[in-house]
Amino acid sequence: MLNYIWLVLLVIGILVAAGKDITQPLDPTTQTQYPNLTRVTNDGIVGSAKKAVELAIGLIGIMALWLGVMKIAEQSGLIAQLAKLLKPLTTRLFPDVPADHPAMGAMIMNISANMLGLSNAATPLGLKAMEELNKLNKKVGTATDAMCTFLVINTSNVQLIPATVIAIRASAGSANPTEILGPALLATTLSTVIGVIVVKLLAKLPAYKKQLEVA
Helix, strand or coil, X not given: CHHHHHHHHHHHHHHHHHHCCCCCCCCCCCCCCCHHHHHHHHHHHHHXXXXXXXXXXXXXXXXXXXXXXXXXXXXXXXXXXXXXHHHHHHHHHCCCCCCCCHHHHHHHHHHHHHHCCCHHHHHHHHHHHHHHHHHCCCCCCCCCHHHHHHHXXXXXXXXXXXXXXXXXXXXXXXXXXXXXXXXXXXXXXXXXXXXXXHHHHHHCCHHHHHHHHHC
16 A cells, blocks of 8 residues: 555656646756756756765764664663663553563563664564564454554654764754754653553544454
């Protein structure tokens, strides 16, 4: 389905770019009746691809630095300590998951890694958590309350160190790339709290309760 959506967006973009000047006379500079389409293909696509490569290369240094710092935090046991601190909260957020189940450990480690900006380490932990949660699923193919809650938290996770955003700001020439630490912490905390509240409220709707009963 997603492939069809992207295809439709691509076709619409091409048609809009071409259709804007379809009634205009031949452009003397580009020798084409569709200067907007030329700008989209040459300036837009090619130019954006070039900027993407430049940005990616610019991120290598700062990302290597942050990943090194985060690796030290991981090896020193900081993430494990953070996981212990989160355990009382996660047992309340996921009442259907036993405290000693492997899914709980994977979720805690995923959340902890995301909080410290270890997105590369968090991804396999998130996949492992979903795999373990699916083992507790009575109806395979239908997301459980725990799965939905974990997905919301994983998507809007509280960011103590938004390493990726800091790296992008640094590569873009920001004078103080770390000044977004406070706003990022506030924004991600609010988004996580609101997301958890919404998913818990939706889980209480009769339609979803009926699905669980059928399962």
